[in-house]
Amino acid sequence: MSKKKNRKKIFNQRNLNKFKVSLLKSANKSGALFNVKYSLPKSQYDNFNHWYKNESVYLSKNLNPIFPSDAKKLKYIIPNVEPELVNEFEWGWSFLGQFVDEISSFEEEVDQYEDAILLSDLDSATTALDKIEHLYGFSYWLLKNR
Incomplete structure (x- = not known):
């Protein structure tokens, strides 16, 4: 692997880790997840969402549950930024792709x-x-x- 590709890979991994840590440390998990969604490069959506679904045990207990056990846990959150349509589709595709089965x-x-x-x-x-x-x-x- 060339030095340039290796540096880019390291940069992307550090960037992804930065978003993971910010989400884990945040008191407002839903707001932090929206920040990740709008700040993370699209090329890293799949890696982040795979981690979110499969490796972030702590988050699954502290964010809105994917399959809530009662109606009181149903939430609709309005983002505080104007979403870009293409980003919304790509994020949704990446996120929902983790739950195809x-x-x-x-x-x-x-x-x-x-x-x-x-x-x-x-x-x-x-x-x-x-x-x-x-x-x-x-x-x-x-x-x-x-």
């Missing part, structure tokens, strides 16, 4: 619920909703369909 499974469960509704089988529909709640926690979709 969970999203696919959720879609299958929703299909079962919708089939039961179309067949007027309320017992099966209720069972499907209970299963969705057990597997994925509360969501606005779940509350709307209860």
Whole structure:
């Protein structure tokens, strides 16, 4: 590896670590995550989001849960900066890409619920909703369909 590429790799890793540390040390975890989202170079989104999902055990307990256990944990946070549309798509793609299996499974469960509704089988529909709640926690979709 050339010296220039090696220096760039080291710089990128230090930059990524700086954002990880700032998120871990921040008292306002959600605000710090927004800062990371808008300040981190797009080329590092995947690395950061992989770390966020798989390696940051501390964060998963202190940020909004991905699959909240009750409705009180549902939060909508308005960023204090004007997002750029391209960055939003790239961040969303990178972040949600970490949960492809969970999203696919959720879609299958929703299909079962919708089939039961179309067949007027309320017992099966209720069972499907209970299963969705057990597997994925509360969501606005779940509350709307209860």
